[in-house]
Amino acid sequence: METEEKKIYTIDDIARELGVSKTTVSRAISGKGRIGQATRDRVLAFIKEHDYRPNVVARGLAQRKTYNIALLMPKDYVATDFLFFKDCMNGICEVASAHDYDIIISMVDGEDVSQIERLEANRKVDGIIVSRAVVSSKIQKYLKNCREPFVLIGPTSDPEIPFVDNKxxxxxxxxxxxxxxxxxxxxxxxxxxxxxxxxxxxxxxxxxxxxxxxxxxxxxxxxxxxxxxxxxxxxxxxxxxxxxxxxxxxxxxxxxxxxxxxxxxxxxxxxxxxxxxxxxxxxxxxxxxxxxxxxFDTTGLGQMACIKLLEILGENPQEEIKPLNYQVILRESTQ
Amino acid sequence: METEEKKIYTIDDIARELGVSKTTVSRAISGKGRIGQATRDRVLAFIKEHDYRPNVVARGLAQRKTYNIALLMPKDYVATDFLFFKDCMNGICEVASAHDYDIIISMVDGEDVSQIERLEANRKVDGIIVSRAVVSSKIQKYLKNCREPFVLIGPTSDPEIPFVDNKxxxxxxxxxxxxxxxxxxxxxxxxxxxxxxxxxxxxxxxxxxxxxxxxxxxxxxxxxxxxxxxxxxxxxxxxxxxxxxxxxxxxxxxxxxxxxxxxxxxxxxxxxxxxxxxxxxxxxxxxxxxxxxxxFDTTGLGQMACIKLLEILGENPQEEIKPLNYQVILRESTQ
DNA sequence: CTGAAAGCGCTTACAG
DNA sequence: CTGAAAGCGCTTACAG
CATH class of the missing domain: 3.40.50.2300 (Response regulator)
Incomplete structure (x- = not known):
């Protein structure tokens, strides 16, 4: 009865096959709302068996969320910063994907805010992480007028702006x-x-x-x-x-x-x-x-940035908020 | 009459204010379907005046597209590759955003395909660009069984796989x-x-x-x-x-x-x-x-990868397909 | 050239 | 505990 080798189920298909309403299916999946244990188990079993995955985009539309986070990166940065960005991105992506968020990258050219404008206009993200070196006061000011919540990686003198930074x-x-x-x-x-x-x-x-x-x-x-x-x-x-x-x-x-x-x-x-x-x-x-x-623990820094943003977005990140730490590495130059 | 300082219009609002149907508004925006010049101008003028931007996510849902492209990056790479990835990403982002696509990054850890599975399951992207150093034969095989179209940056021995590479x-x-x-x-x-x-x-x-x-x-x-x-x-x-x-x-x-x-x-x-x-x-x-x-023209390499993927996705990238080239620069070290 | 209606795949008051 | 219905903001046959 399947058209292709592998049918993509929708919540409607499942409701029909199980003889319940899609409301019920939705509830079984999300865990929100009351639902009988037996019904939930039936739905969950079916889902597992058929490897159903809800359409994140459709869910997003209904919930007015996107489950995307933008990461603002400098378009040009010096070689020295490379390690920093790589580690930072790893940390961010790690916690984002643990919460089923994705990272959209946006390359910012100096103080040019056009890419940020685009992000805002397209409404494809729920919030923004601004990485070090993108943070000028002009950009900060622009972001504050944005409707998108954001978190800075690096220091800021503005007490209203959420940020994470090394010790x-x-x-x-x-x-x-x-x-x-x-x-x-x-x-x-x-x-x-x-x-x-x-x-x-x-x-x-x-x-x-x-x-x-x-x-x-x-x-x-x-x-x-x-x-x-x-x-x-x-x-x-x-x-x-x-x-x-x-x-x-x-x-x-x-x-x-x-x-x-x-x-x-x-x-x-x-x-x-x-x-x-x-x-x-x-x-x-x-x-x-x-x-x-x-x-410094740059991966940890990225993780914290993402956790902080998720909190602002109303998620409840389970990750422990470990204080960012560092190591002093004694090499030959001080012996 | 506005609730907030800046109201976000929907296509419905526009239709109502203009006394036309939303079909008409949609057509004026997309340029698809027949529509009178006068009507179109009225709609376009209103849109410009109120700075209306269509909701990309909703459009995507209706069109069964996401306007997102995944970029697979290695989770760990050596310093040598830093310039390469940066330039490449710049090229990709440039072309993508010119076509109103966004780039979702996904960090792949060695040959672990779990991040790719996640991408596929979430259906948040229309296609994938796989950057050099992620391309193992295991990953290639996995991707071929995926339903997502993809393009490789780097060499491949499989003639069926679309790729771009430096010479x-x-x-x-x-x-x-x-x-x-x-x-x-x-x-x-x-x-x-x-x-x-x-x-x-x-x-x-x-x-x-x-x-x-x-x-x-x-x-x-x-x-x-x-x-x-x-x-x-x-x-x-x-x-x-x-x-x-x-x-x-x-x-x-x-x-x-x-x-x-x-x-x-x-x-x-x-x-x-x-x-x-x-x-x-x-x-x-x-x-x-x-x-x-x-x-090498690494930015160009990224651009070409993105153009090639957009073509596969049925877009018509206007960018010229310039062959990737390189220069040998003779400096003092060999004189 | 234009519009009413159905649909994309979900969620969520509301009612029972 | 469960479901019918409306809604998220668009697109697109279909009919006129």
Whole structure:
């Protein structure tokens, strides 16, 4: 009686074959509404036997949901961020699919909001996850006027915006503490752009460690907005002359530039200068020498972002909200 | 009269306000079916004025389409592939959104087909693009039994499967030929992971060039699975001692690691050793010296994959089907 | 050229 | 506990 090798059942087919109403079938599947145990079992058995899967799109239309989540990614990003995005996406997809949501990706070109407009107009998603590096204040402002709920990955200064972020301050403190405990007394800091929140958090962690151990911070060894080779090269010369015994870099890119400055100036690492980074990347692992750094749980970050969004969407994610954690990895550069 | 600041119109609202039937509105929008010019203009004007956008999900349900395309990505991939996936995704998304399709990503873990099963069961996509590195024969077989149409990015030996691919073998042959014609006679090869198809194609290109020019290949200079700094460093020492006069690296990451090994060992490029890469990246361009390599049009590859799938889905992509090409860029490293 | 009606495959008050 | 009916927002034969 089947037309093809494998018939796709609808809820109507099932209702007819079982001699019940489709209301009943729907209830057996969703678990909502009262239904007799016997009836439910019959329906469920039939469904299992015939491998019936409800049409998610039709359900979505009736419920005014899509079961899709958009992930905003930057159209262009530097190689260093690759690991971050991959791990993050894995985390997001994992929890999304566990809740039968799918991820629609949208590539955002700089501050161009046209792709976001399109997303909103098409109404194919229930919410948006905005990944780090897409988050400019212009984009944030645009999103707030959107009707779509959203979650940011990365810091935000706007208290109304839900976000998830790494424990930058705690991690920065821990890394710094370890260096201090290893005996360094004149730590320099190469900080990133001060307009980023993450810069502030990491800086604070650096200060916290000094304070806790009662070791003074030498302000002359602190260089913020060190986001290009020239500034860094200059800073490295100065801090070396000022007698620094170690350099804490706020991220892997700064650290790479710092390492090549040191190489250029023939300052030996770790003999003449220790180096550590507050953000890990494969690069640092393979540097010569390998660089001590903090490894964040990026997959976990993606998971948390998705969980948070699902909560906003009214789902009840069963996943435990584990605090995001990190590891300090001590490599040759601080030995 | 509006409940919210911005009312979302449905096709019913428009029909009512305009005193026509929703059939008419639908026709004005879709352009299908006969409709008077005057009526159409009225409808279109109203739509524009009120910024009406049809509900894509509802349309999909009626048309039995989803306007979604799945992109299968490997859950884990090495750094080497990062640029490839990014560019590819950009190309795919570009074409897709020009045709009002969205991309749903699905992370495939090795040969685990459960994510593909889920995609199929949920019926949220009209077709699938399978990116390189996901394509195992097991996955191919599974997909052929799926009801979803699909296109592969990367090579396949199955003539029934639609695919797009870079001309890896031809390009590898061309690059190698040029080096041989420049007089090198002892070319070493640093190859990637042998489980990837692309590794085989590039290796074959390397062999083809030698064969065509009647120059023997020295098997002692061939190192496969050279995907980390240690292996590469070791290989570089060996091939140098074995008298190699040039190194062909299968991709940009291998090449970067190769270059830093050479620098460490104080082997001068290009004086003592020529270096070339079978896959370009910004890195290589900015290396010191800049490295000769093959530049593929990866964005174009993604575009073609999407165009091909859209054709299979019965769309009429206006994009021109330009043959995928590559450039050999000769830089200082082989001079 | 235009419209009433049925349908896509579900959900969900409402009534019994 | 169960079902008939209306509805989600569209499309598309069919009839005029």
């Amino acid at each position: 930058n301050q705690e991690a920065g403190k821990e890394l710094t503490s370890i260096l201090l405990m290893k005996g360094m007394r004149h730590l320099a800091l190469l900080g990133g752009n001060e307009s980023y929140n993450v810069t502030g958090s990491r800086y604070q962690g650096f200060l916290d460690a000094h304070q806790e151990l009662g070791i003074p911070v030498d302000k002359n060894l602190i260089f913020m907005n060190a986001d290009n080779q020239l500034v860094i090269s200059d800073a490295v010369s100065k801090l070396y002359e000022a007698g620094a015994d170690g350099i804490v870099c706020m991220d892997d890119v700064i650290c790479s530039m710092c390492m090549s400055s040191l190489r250029e100036k023939k300052i030996q690492v770790p003999m003449q200068m220790k180096v550590a980074s507050m953000y890990d990347s494969k690069n640092l692992e393979y540097h010569n020498p390998p660089v001590t750094s903090i490894k | 890896n073998q031809e390009a590898g042959k061309e690059l190698t030929s040029i080096l041989l014609m420049k007089g090198m006679r002892h070319l070493a090869l640093l190859g990637g992971n042998e489980s990837y198809n692309v590794t085989g194609s590039r290796y074959q290109g390397f062999l083809d060039a030698h064969q065509e020019l009647g120059i023997p290949v020295d098997k002692n200079l061939i190192f496969m699975n050279a995907d980390n700094q240690l292996v590469i460093s070791d290989a570089v020492s060996k091939l140098y001692e074995a008298g190699a006069d040039g190194i062909v690296c299968m991709d940009d990451v291998i090449c970067s690691m190769c270059m830093s090994s050479l620098r460490e060992k104080k082997i001068q490029v290009p004086m003592q050793m020529k270096v070339a890469s079978m896959y370009d990246s910004k890195n290589l361009e900015y290396h010191n010296p800049p490295v000769t390599s093959i530049k």
